[in-house]
Amino acid sequence: MNIPVLQIERFLIVSVQGELKDNDVTALQQNLLERLRRTEAAGVLIDLTAVEVVDSYMGRLLRDTAAMIRLMGVPTVVVGLRPAVAVTLVELGLDLPGIHTDLNLERGLTWLRTQMR
């Protein structure tokens, strides 16, 4: 499954749909980081509204991806975590410290805009 990376204004948006396989994720990481460099994006938003379950693998991956993006000097926001997913992440100890999280796409974008100033 190829996960598209969309661009709105100067932000890259990744909407993860359903279950991710190992290959998908590494491809996504690669793709996203390349795009970041090419487009000089000002922020990345990862939308997990459609994700109903996470496991430790996916949680770690999410954390790592966000950390990589941050290393490239771009703010990241993760939005749309369902309550059950949030509980799982906290229980796994993968509660994305240092990464901004927000309720939904709209609020995530608003936050990213404030980071540009």
Place this chain on the structure above:
Amino acid sequence: MPDSKVAWNDEELAGLADVLDTVERHPEIDRQPAVPGTQGPSLNPVLREGLARRDLTAVFDAVGERVKGLLRQDVPFYQVVQILHDVTDPLYKALGADYGRDLARVLRAIQAFSKFKDQASIRAGEVFAAQRAQLVEEEQRKIIRELSTPVIPVWDGILVMPLVGLVDSSRAKQMMEHLLNRISLLGSRIVILDVTGVPSVDSAVADHFIRTTRAARLVGARSIIVGISPQVAQAMVRLGVSLEGVETYGDLHSGLQRALSLLGYTVTREPQ
């Protein structure tokens, strides 16, 4: 436990055997009244077996199970009992037709069926009472649970969750789920956990406060904890629990003021 060991003497068993024969000979007797979808497999074979073993325990157990099933399908209790009583008239008629010449035998059968009906009704009543008690208990537990974890939207974007009394692990879990669902439903930005009413914490509960604030952050709400009592503060420090990254205020009042100012509200009082 229900007393299914009520003794059945030879006379009664013989009478019941006649009843069963008659029921099987006249299929119209067993035709259950129209409560849609409630007709289960016939209990006649179970009764036949019980008669052969001269022990009806299994028969009444099966009756109890059937009643349980009917109640679970929301068949009213009176209808459940009615099913049994509806059999009576056609049965007595059929008994008259089958053994009419032998009045003693008809009488024996009627007495046996009457006893059977009584015992089946008693069993049905017991099942009903037990189920009702269980229902009430579940309902109460649910109400208590909800009462003990209220989440109050005090302002646009601000939720207050007052905690009262001892928090145990199951309640803490419940509380967290409830809170997260509310945050995600209302799109709240700030959650104020008011622990004024919590007399003491252990490490599990303290840990839970932290998890709750972390999970709340993941769904997009910032947490403020208010009302930590001296005892709780001492306990938390001794336990080595740090609420780093979580704002704390002495009372709900200050917490609410902080929340309002975080959201850009200013409260002013008009001169009287």
